Amino acid sequence: MNIEVRYCSKTKFGNTRRIAEAIADGIGVKAVSIADEPKLTAKADILFLGGAPYANIMAPELKEYAEALDPNAVSEIVLFTTSNWSRRTVLALKKILRGKGITVRDDYFYAHMLNIDGRIEAAKEFGKKFAK
Numbered sequence: 001m002n003i004e005v006r007y008c009s010k011t012k013f014g015n016t017r018r019i020a021e022a023i024a025d026g027i028g029v030k031a032v033s034i035a036d037e038p039k040l041t042a043k044a045d046i047l048f049l050g051g052a053p054y055a056n057i058m059a060p061e062l063k064e065y066a067e068a069l070d071p072n073a074v075s076e077i078v079l080f081t082t083s084n085w086s087r088r089t090v091l092a093l094k095k096i097l098r099g100k101g102i103t104v105r106d107d108y109f110y111a112h113m114l115n116i117d118g119r120i121e122a123a124k125e126f127g128k129k130f131a132k
């Protein structure tokens with residue numbers, strides 16, 4: 001089973017990157033920024049995809065990534081997000097991805113931006129559930 005972790009992280013704190021890395025660590029794979037790899041290079045059985053809201057909307061590059069995602073390149077998506085209060089990124093990604101016919105799990109991982117340290121272990125466990 002091929003599991004991929006992709007994220008979009010914009011602030012100097014790298015909150016979403018840190019959560020992505022913890023999830024990936026739990027799975028036993030590497031987290032990759034969509035800035036470094038704008039397209040999946042192999043079919044993913046599960047794609048973990050995460051981002052954050054900035055002034056109420058996700059980063060445009062994450063929206064573009066989701067919109068351009070080939071439904072044949074991924075069997076299922078699991079979302080994660082970090083923010084100050086909003087879960088909007090998850091809702092917006094679900095809408096885009098499900099609109100393309102891609103299966104997105106209802107459950108997702110959330111970490112508050114001021115409690116990233118406190119959520120690292122939980123993120124690892126979240127990823128571990130999907131490990132081989």
Ligand SMILES: Cc1cc2nc3c(=O)[nH]c(=O)nc-3n(C[C@H](O)[C@H](O)[C@H](O)COP(=O)(O)O)c2cc1C
Pocket residue numbers: 008009010011012013014015016017052053054055056057082083084085086087112113
């Ligand atoms: C310019 C800016 C705008 C933000 N707007 C929101 C927002 O509208 N709602 C929210 O819940 N968090 C907001 N945040 C908080 C970020 O979503 C949060 O810090 C997130 O963890 C950033 O992830 P990153 O470090 O991976 O970029 C904002 C942060 C910045 C820097």
